[in-house]
Amino acid sequence: MNKSKRSSRRRLPPIRSGEIIDYKNINLLRRFISEQGKILSRRMNRLTSKQQRLMTIAIKRARVLALLPFLNNEN
Numbered sequence: 001m002n003k004s005k006r007s008s009r010r011r012l013p014p015i016r017s018g019e020i021i022d023y024k025n026i027n028l029l030r031r032f033i034s035e036q037g038k039i040l041s042r043r044m045n046r047l048t049s050k051q052q053r054l055m056t057i058a059i060k061r062a063r064v065l066a067l068l069p070f071l072n073n074e075n
Contacts, residue, residue: 014031014046014047015028021051021054023057023059023061023067024067025058026068029055029058029062029068032055032059033059036072037072039059
């Protein structure tokens with residue numbers, strides 16, 4: 001009975017079909033960065049490997065262009 005309960009609960013995908021992974025889409029990129037500013041792992045993000053690669057490249061580009069911080073030191 002526990003097994004059937006798990007399969008019926010479906011998680012929403014982290015990226016909707018209309019969203020494009022781009023370094024200019026800061027609101028999307030912030031969802032995949034930890035509070036310290038680290039890129040979250042693929043298991044935590046529930047992304048495919050291709051999406052994770054694109055996300056990592058977009059986050060790194062945004063950091064170089066100063067759209068995102070490298071570190072989040074607000075202490």
